Each structure stands twice: as structure tokens, then as C-alpha cells.
Amino acid sequence: MPELPEVETVRRGLALKMSGRCITRAELRRPDLRRPFPPALAARLDGARIGALRRRGKYILIELDADGVLLLHLGMSGRVTAGSAALPDAVHDHVVLRLDDGTVIRFNDPRRFGLLDYIKRGEEGQHPLLAGLGPEPLEDGFNGSYLAASLAGRMTPVKSALIDQRIVAGLGNIYVCEALYRAGISPRRLAASIGRPRAERLVAGIRSVLTEAIEAGGSSLRDYVQADGELGYFQHRWAVYGHEGEPCPGCDCGDGVRRIAQAGRSTFYCAKRQR
DNA sequence: CTTTCGTCCTGACTGC
DNA sequence: TGCAGTCAGGACGAAA
Numbered sequence: 001m002p003e004l005p006e007v008e009t010v011r012r013g014l015a016l017k018m019s020g021r022c023i024t025r026a027e028l029r030r031p032d033l034r035r036p037f038p039p040a041l042a043a044r045l046d047g048a049r050i051g052a053l054r055r056r057g058k059y060i061l062i063e064l065d066a067d068g069v070l071l072l073h074l075g076m077s078g079r080v081t082a083g084s085a086a087l088p089d090a091v092h093d094h095v096v097l098r099l100d101d102g103t104v105i106r107f108n109d110p111r112r113f114g115l116l117d118y119i120k121r122g123e124e125g126q127h128p129l130l131a132g133l134g135p136e137p138l139e140d141g142f143n144g145s146y147l148a149a150s151l152a153g154r155m156t157p158v159k160s161a162l163i164d165q166r167i168v169a170g171l172g173n174i175y176v177c178e179a180l181y182r183a184g185i186s187p188r189r190l191a192a193s194i195g196r197p198r199a200e201r202l203v204a205g206i207r208s209v210l211t212e213a214i215e216a217g218g219s220s221l222r223d224y225v226q227a228d229g230e231l232g233y234f235q236h237r238w239a240v241y242g243h244e245g246e247p248c249p250g251c252d253c254g255d256g257v258r259r260i261a262q263a264g265r266s267t268f269y270c271a272k273r274q275r
Numbered sequence: 276c277t278t279t280c281g282t283c284c285t286g287a288c289t290g291c
Numbered sequence: 292t293g294c295a296g297t298c299a300g301g302a303c304g305a306a307a
Contacts, residue, residue, distance in 0.1 A: 001299080001300065001301090002301095003301095034283075034284095034301090034302080034303090035303095058301080073301085073302090074301095075284095075300090075301065075302085076284085076299075076300050076301060077284085077285080077286085077299095077300090092285090109284095110284075110285050110286065111283085111284040111285055111286080111299095111300090112283080112284055112285085113283075113284070113300080113301060113302080114301095115301095115302090129302090154277085154278090155277080155278075156277085156278065156279090160278090160279095163301090165301085165302080172300080172301070173299095173300065173301090263278095263279075263280085264279090264280075264281090264300085265299085265300065266298090266299080266300090
């Protein structure tokens with residue numbers, strides 16, 4: 001379930017392998033992922049020189065030559081590997097990029113919720129998938145006053161609001177649960193009732209959980225020279241996510257972590273510490 | 276306008 | 292052992 005920290009770790013790993021290289025051959029092994037690839041995508045990739053890799057929310061932007069950007073979203077089950085040509089293609093390797101130093105980048109996505117698009121340089125701000133995104137949670141524009149104002153008047157649980165990429169970009173189900181736990185705020189609380197002090201705590205919780213996860217990803221990246229060459233995934237111990245019935249860390253409450261459904265998704269929280 | 280809900284997809288897991 | 296059923300969830304588009 002790649003959310004911002006996993007995407008950031010994939011971006012860093014890909015940058016090490018791709019930046020400055022040329023794509024000698026791009027193979028699109030099916031015509032679409034979540035939606036059809038743009039026309040002539042393979043032709044645009046073939047021979048392109050790769051510049052910097054950036055990230056916006058859960059999207060990776062790969063600069064190509066001077067005039068284009070490859071947009072990549074990992075969806076639910078998207079994974080990227082960087083290996084040699086000797087490794088055989090795996091099932092669900094939908095996109096294969098061969099680089100001029102022999103590196104082979106493979107995008108594997110069993111559920112095909114992922115997405116690739118090509119954007120002309122400078123038109124990123126107008127791209128429909130990027131235009132509506134809220135601020136980056138680790139940048140200055142995301143602070144207590146912004147968040148309080150964004151949640152004000154919203155008659156939806158704060159959990160649902162935080163998953164909305166228009167409010168803040170990059171959070172998914174897991175990190176929202178963990179951030180709400182850190183902030184001591186119930187996921188069931190209406191967004192409209194958050195107010196400034198809780199918003200400040202929420203910003204701090206979001207920032208700390210994302211920062212720690214990115215650091216953990218960085219550690220895993222240092223030994224990513226594994227046989228399979230997979231970039232960006234790492235083990236993490238969550239306080240509440242996936243721990244239904246267990247006591248949360250530093251809490252002796254009887255019933256332990258609760259699991260409820262919100263907007264069709266599982267939410268985990270501690271009813272004693274989160275109000 | 277806001278909010279909710281169904282849809283896409285397949286691997287992992289559960290229960291009979 | 293085998294098979295049906297359920298769950299997981301990001302983002303979009305339709306419906307309320």
C-alpha cells in the first residue's frame with residue numbers, strides 16, 4: 001500500500017538508478033493500467049534522457065529530456081524493481097524500461113490500479129491528476145492554520161477528510177490512522193470540530209509519522225542491492241494499524257485497539273487515547 | 276455545492 | 292485438497 005513515504009523511497013531508489021541515463025528501449029506489455037496509456041508513450045520514452053525525479057503526493061514525476069515528464073502512480077499494488085537484463089520478466093511486469101547501462105526497470109502491478117501518463121514540461125500544474133492536490137504535508141504550506149481552515153465546516157469524519165488528497169497530498173489509510181493516534185484524536189470526530197489546537201497536534205502527528213517512515217525507507221534503501229532489486233518497501237511496526245484487539249503502545253486499556261469501517265475502509269484506533 | 280457509494284483488479288486468506 | 296467467498300484499498304465518476 002504505497003503512501004507518501006513508500007513513494008518517496010521508490011523515488012529515491014529510482015533516482016539512483018535512472019537519473020542521467022538514457023532509455024534504450026521501452027516496452028509496454030499491455031495497452032493500459034488503470035486507464036489507457038497516452039498515444040505513442042513508448043515512442044516518447046524510447047531514447048529519452050532521464051533528468052531529475054520529483055514527487056508530488058503519491059505521484060512520481062520523471063523528467064525526460066527537456067520537454068516531457070513521465071507521471072507514475074503505484075496504485076495499490078504497484079512495485080518497481082531495478083535489475084539486470086538477466087532477470088526474467090515476472091507475471092504482471094506491465095512496463096519494462098531498458099537503460100543504456102544495462103539496468104532494467106520493471107513496473108509490476110497485479111491489481112493494475114497504477115497509472116502512467118506523459119505530461120509536457122510546464123503543464124504539470126494544469127494536469128487533471130495534479131491540479132487539485134492539496135499541499136505537501138512536509139512543506140511549510142501545511143500547518144495548523146491551513147489544516148484548521150480546510151477542515152472547518154466539513155461534516156465528514158476527520159479520518160475521511162485526511163484521506164482526501166485535495167486537503168493534503170500523500171496520506172492513505174495507514175498513515176492517517178497512525179497520525180490520528182499520535183495526535184490523540186478519534187477518527188470518528190467530525191472534521192468540523194477539529195479546531196486550531198487539535199489541528200496543530202494533527203500536523204505534528206502527520207509530520208512525525210511520515211518523517212520516521214521515510215527514514216526507515218532510507219535505511220532499507222541502503223541495502224536494496226538485493227537479489228530481486230525491489231525499490232521502496234520496508235517493514236514497519238505500526239502502533240494501531242493492523243493491530244485490532246491488541247493493546248496500543250503504552251496503553252493498558254482493556255479492549256485494546258478497535259477496528260471500525262469508515263467509508264468502506266478499515267480504521268484502527270484506541271478509544272482511550274483518541275477522543 | 277458536499278458527501279457517499281460503487282467500481283476497477285487479483286492475491287492472500289478464511290471457512291466449509 | 293479444493294473451492295467459494297471475503298477482504299484489501301487509491302482514485303474516479305455517478306448518485307444522492
